[in-house]
Amino acid sequence: MPSPGQVNTDLAETLPPRSQAAVEGESMRGARIVIEGLLREGVDLIFGYPGGAILHVYDELHKAQDRIRHILVRHEQGAVHAAEGFARSTGRVGVAMVTSGPGATNVVTGLQNAMMDSTPLVVISGQVVSSLIGTDGFQEADVVGITRPCTKYNYLVKDVKDIARVMKEAFHLARSGRPGPVLVDIPKDITAMETEFYWPESVNLPSYKPTIRGHNLQVKKAVDLIGTFERAIIYAGGGVVASGAEQELYELSSRLNVPVTATLMGLGCYPPGDPRYLGMLGMHGTYSANMAMYESELIIAVGARFDDRVTGVLSKFAPKAHKIHIDIDPTSLNKNVQVDVPIVGDAKTVLRQLLEALPEQAPPPRETWWQELRSWLSRYPLAYKKDPESIKPQFLFEELASLTQGKYILSTDVGQHQMWAAQYYPADSSRKWLTSGGLGTMGYGLPAAMGAATRSDEPVVCITGDGSFQMCIQELATCVHEGLNVKVIVMNNNFLGMVRQWQEMFYSRRYSEVGMKYFPDFKLIAEAYGATGLRAEKPSELRAVLEQGFATPGTVIMDVIVHKESNVFPMIPAGAGHNELVMDPEVFTDFDKEPK
Amino acid sequence: MSDNRHLISILVENSPGELARIVGLFSGRGFNIDSLAVNTTTDPERSRVVLTTQGDARVVEQITKQLNKLVKVYKVHHLQGDGHVERELCLATIRASTPAARDDLERSVRLTGGKVLSFNREQFLVEVSGTEYEIDQFLEMVRPLGVRNMVRSAPVAIAKPSDDKSED
Numbered sequence: 001m002p003s004p005g006q007v008n009t010d011l012a013e014t015l016p017p018r019s020q021a022a023v024e025g026e027s028m029r030g031a032r033i034v035i036e037g038l039l040r041e042g043v044d045l046i047f048g049y050p051g052g053a054i055l056h057v058y059d060e061l062h063k064a065q066d067r068i069r070h071i072l073v074r075h076e077q078g079a080v081h082a083a084e085g086f087a088r089s090t091g092r093v094g095v096a097m098v099t100s101g102p103g104a105t106n107v108v109t110g111l112q113n114a115m116m117d118s119t120p121l122v123v124i125s126g127q128v129v130s131s132l133i134g135t136d137g138f139q140e141a142d143v144v145g146i147t148r149p150c151t152k153y154n155y156l157v158k159d160v161k162d163i164a165r166v167m168k169e170a171f172h173l174a175r176s177g178r179p180g181p182v183l184v185d186i187p188k189d190i191t192a193m194e195t196e197f198y199w200p201e202s203v204n205l206p207s208y209k210p211t212i213r214g215h216n217l218q219v220k221k222a223v224d225l226i227g228t229f230e231r232a233i234i235y236a237g238g239g240v241v242a243s244g245a246e247q248e249l250y251e252l253s254s255r256l257n258v259p260v261t262a263t264l265m266g267l268g269c270y271p272p273g274d275p276r277y278l279g280m281l282g283m284h285g286t287y288s289a290n291m292a293m294y295e296s297e298l299i300i301a302v303g304a305r306f307d308d309r310v311t312g313v314l315s316k317f318a319p320k321a322h323k324i325h326i327d328i329d330p331t332s333l334n335k336n337v338q339v340d341v342p343i344v345g346d347a348k349t350v351l352r353q354l355l356e357a358l359p360e361q362a363p364p365p366r367e368t369w370w371q372e373l374r375s376w377l378s379r380y381p382l383a384y385k386k387d388p389e390s391i392k393p394q395f396l397f398e399e400l401a402s403l404t405q406g407k408y409i410l411s412t413d414v415g416q417h418q419m420w421a422a423q424y425y426p427a428d429s430s431r432k433w434l435t436s437g438g439l440g441t442m443g444y445g446l447p448a449a450m451g452a453a454t455r456s457d458e459p460v461v462c463i464t465g466d467g468s469f470q471m472c473i474q475e476l477a478t479c480v481h482e483g484l485n486v487k488v489i490v491m492n493n494n495f496l497g498m499v500r501q502w503q504e505m506f507y508s509r510r511y512s513e514v515g516m517k518y519f520p521d522f523k524l525i526a527e528a529y530g531a532t533g534l535r536a537e538k539p540s541e542l543r544a545v546l547e548q549g550f551a552t553p554g555t556v557i558m559d560v561i562v563h564k565e566s567n568v569f570p571m572i573p574a575g576a577g578h579n580e581l582v583m584d585p586e587v588f589t590d591f592d593k594e595p596k
Numbered sequence: 597m598s599d600n601r602h603l604i605s606i607l608v609e610n611s612p613g614e615l616a617r618i619v620g621l622f623s624g625r626g627f628n629i630d631s632l633a634v635n636t637t638t639d640p641e642r643s644r645v646v647l648t649t650q651g652d653a654r655v656v657e658q659i660t661k662q663l664n665k666l667v668k669v670y671k672v673h674h675l676q677g678d679g680h681v682e683r684e685l686c687l688a689t690i691r692a693s694t695p696a697a698r699d700d701l702e703r704s705v706r707l708t709g710g711k712v713l714s715f716n717r718e719q720f721l722v723e724v725s726g727t728e729y730e731i732d733q734f735l736e737m738v739r740p741l742g743v744r745n746m747v748r749s750a751p752v753a754i755a756k757p758s759d760d761k762s763e764d
Contacts (some may be wrong), residue, residue, distance in 0.1 A: 148617060149624050153667045173667060207670045331661040
């Protein structure tokens with residue numbers, strides 16, 4: 001038996017000679033067209049799990065294994081999150097392949113996750129043979145029906161002649177406009193049928209034409225508005241990352257001399273140490289970012305969608321602000337918040353248009369505005385009460401930040417650890433921050449890190465909690481099997497911490513079903529999977545464990561036993577506005593009495 | 597007719613699942629479809645969906661944008677004001693066994709431009725088309741005679757030639 005992580009050399013010896021690319025007009029079965037389609041779209045790595053209805057495609061994949069690497073996950077949910085991690089860290093389309101029925105229903109969470117976070121994915125699912133569709137056949141599910149609301153578009157391929165066109169369209173839809181997941185469901189008999197292979201040169205979708213360039217009149221209106229107000233702020237979201245508009249964003253903030261706040265999905269799009277950067281805004285955003293939004297007279301929203309976790313209660317959202325909103329998705333404009341100047345278009349293109357249309361002049365000083373901002377920054381920074389006995393979660397994140405300097409790709413799961421990571425991890429560039437923003441999917445972190453690690457020479461960090469980790473823990477096997485450099489840090493507080501925090505704050509500490517016990521032993525779990533397991537229980541042990549973890553090759557699990565009942569602050573409670581955020585009472589003891 | 601009622605005309609690719617996307621969009625986002633009519637157009641590859649829904653201006657803006665975002669939707673028109681005509685079809689079996697009743701029914705049918713499709717000594721099957729209001733009026737007129745059975749279609753609507761931007 002090969003030891004975990006070791007390459008099976010027997011298999012390498014049985015590899016067929018290098019596979020040949022298909023030529024136009026060549027007769028082949030549908031299964032090979034699927035593989036050729038992937039190759040034509042530049043895919044060289046996919047995540048998947050085989051099964052009955054997708055057998056023909058896996059057979060063709062085997063013949064092309066010198067050109068496409070397949071990562072065998074341990075659960076289909078892991079395949080989709082891994083494809084998401086790959087897509088978000090590389091900017092390319094992530095691909096997952098699964099079988100019919102349960103294989104396909106297991107991808108639903110990942111599809112909805114990618115839908116809400118605008119991640120480009122193509123998922124290929126096998127379907128029962130055409131004659132069995134609708135007969136409640138073995139491993140049959142109405143997969144296009146189930147996935148219709150959680151994909152950007154989906155296909156049921158009914159004719160082998162359609163496969164090439166559908167594959168071409170699927171990749172185009174996934175990566176263009178507002179990116180998203182596309183599912184292609186192919187009955188088994190269709191993958192077995194033969195036809196001549198022709199790869200379409202272009203996509204013909206007359207009803208699908210995303211707007212890239214902003215309307216000139218709207219851009220002019222935006223320029224006029226920008227020139228009018230002192231207290232301005234840029235609110236940047238995931239669209240900046242998706243369109244690669246980081247440079248334009250930086251230029252705009254410098255030329256206007258305005259502060260920048262980023263959403264959870266936008267983290268990394270602006271240099272974290274820059275004096276104009278206020279950190280994340282929203283429910284667990286910084287005091288300065290939230291107060292700046294509240295007091296602003298002008299908000300320039302770029303590639304963000306005024307999510308409820310960002311705005312707080314809408315009736316108290318930025319009451320003095322005029323709003324410019326740039327987004328490629330017209331439905332995001334005026335959906336939650338009415339804006340003065342909506343601009344439909346790609347963030348990078350529209351920001352470039354704005355930069356060209358702005359008058360040439362020195363950046364305005366905005367002295368009073370910056371005075372206010374600096375006072376908020378200095379009076380109410382991120383802070384916590386230190387504890388010599390137990391590892392405070394924030395201390396863990398400070399140590400991680402100082403050790404890594406934000407240079408590694410980091411994925412998170414969902415909950416308290418995710419919010420602390422968002423507050424403290426200084427991701428030094430875009431595409432180094434992988435998190436489940438819109439859907440809040442526990443279980444995302446490990447497979448997402450795994451997907452990113454397939455393309456990273458550096459370690460990929462997965463910050464998780466003792467709750468989230470166990471939702472896709474089976475992917476440890478994949479990480480070890482593939483020899484991936486994933487460093488898992490379990491913020492282990494023996495609780496489902498975020499739910500516990502709400503029960504503490506809003507349900508009189510009635511802790512209903514949030515206790516996890518210190519179980520299982522993650523160090524032993526690591527060893528059982530063939531990974532390295534480490535544990536830190538005291539503050540004095542933490543740094544050494546982190547250093548050892550990063551110095552150990554391959555997959556490492558660092559079980560960090562943290563203070564059990566720490567809470568994430570600042571916090572905007574449900575129904576409150578940005579100006580009503582609650583600061584940590586252990587640190588800001590007189591917060592309520594202080595003049596704001 | 598409520599002020600919040602909106603007529604939306606959608607040109608969509610005529611293929612399986614596309615109507616489900618439209619209907620699913622409404623149910624999934626908490627909007628309601630009050631009526632729905634769908635058929636192919638002069639181009640058999642495209643279908644026209646005419647539906648009515650309720651909501652304030654923001655809701656209708658969001659509905660039309662969401663419909664436009666559907667990959668296989670070509671055009672969405674929010675039909676407003678008097679730039680369009682709107683018709684629904686009503687088929688009804690009405691009791692008219694006395695000469696006086698038959699006179700009443702005949703007058704009502706003539707007034708609304710309807711026609712008799714079938715009859716026997718006891719009852720008449722009539723067809724009436726018109727706006728929602730006109731059909732309501734007709735049914736009100738014949739109610740004393742006795743409406744035995746009735747079916748009405750969803751309204752279909754089309755822009756008048758002068759304002760017609762919705763050619764297929």
